[in-house]
Amino acid sequence: AQKVTQAQTEISVVEKEDVTLDCVYETRDTTYYLFWYKQPPSGELVFLIRRNSFDEQNEISGRYSWNFQKSTSSFNFTITASQVVDSAVYFCALSDILTGGGNKLTFGTGTQLKVEL
Amino acid sequence: DTGVSQDPRHKITKRGQNVTFRCDPISEHNRLYWYRQTLGQGPEFLTYFQNEAQLEKSRLLSDRFSAERPKGSFSTLEIQRTEQGDSAMYLCASSRGANEKLFFGSGTQLSVL
Numbered sequence: 001a002q003k004v005t006q007a008q009t010e011i012s013v014v015e016k017e018d019v020t021l022d023c024v025y026e027t028r029d030t031t032y033y034l035f036w037y038k039q040p041p042s043g044e045l046v047f048l049i050r051r052n053s054f055d056e057q058n059e060i061s062g063r064y065s066w067n068f069q070k071s072t073s074s075f076n077f078t079i080t081a082s083q084v085v086d087s088a089v090y091f092c093a094l095s096d097i098l099t100g101g102g103n104k105l106t107f108g109t110g111t112q113l114k115v116e117l
Numbered sequence: 118d119t120g121v122s123q124d125p126r127h128k129i130t131k132r133g134q135n136v137t138f139r140c141d142p143i144s145e146h147n148r149l150y151w152y153r154q155t156l157g158q159g160p161e162f163l164t165y166f167q168n169e170a171q172l173e174k175s176r177l178l179s180d181r182f183s184a185e186r187p188k189g190s191f192s193t194l195e196i197q198r199t200e201q202g203d204s205a206m207y208l209c210a211s212s213r214g215a216n217e218k219l220f221f222g223s224g225t226q227l228s229v230l
Contacts, residue, residue: 043223105152
């Protein structure tokens with residue numbers, strides 16, 4: 001069975017600090033996708049990144065970066081120079097291919113990030 | 118893209134009543150998903166449509182739950198004889214294709230009293 005573990009329940013940082021959110025996953029599939037979503041207080045899940053299991057290159061997008069290590073089944077997310085607007089719950093998710101090519105995501109329990117002035 | 122739209126945003130009902138939620142996906146997205154999220158947890162998959170066909174249902178989806186997507190456009194999720202355990206945020210998402218990113222709506226928060 002698929003499983004995603006986000007061990008950090010809540011993280012508090014001061015603005016401009018760097019912060020890393022951890023994600024560890026379990027799957028028997030050889031092909032899969034990993035995702036990060038952000039959920040601000042408004043409730044809508046906002047897509048941040050999708051990475052397939054064959055691509056272990058780290059990725060940087062502005063202040064965001066992702067470190068995918070298949071050997072340790074981890075897909076960690078770093079925010080550089082955090083800002084108050086980064087405050088949200090962040091979810092890591094793992095895909096499972098469904099009949100017809102659909103995409104069932106197994107989510108972790110989320111990490112609440114609080115960035116304070 | 119106008120985004121995934123869900124209605125209503127909030128629903129309060131008494132135990133035993135039936136409720137229905139609506140989801141309008143992004144146009145041209147042929148895949149539509151329903152997820153449920155309880156407090157402090159990540160969303161859990163409920164069911165999935167490709168066009169008008171409901172292709173998969175989670176074991177979480179008891180027989181009191183039914184979802185439809187007539188004509189492959191909007192979808193409805195109905196819960197019959199609601200129970201307090203049904204209280205949750207019901208999220209709808211759509212995607213253009215297989216393994217494409219899911220766009221989520223803002224959800225319908227259901228409170229069963």
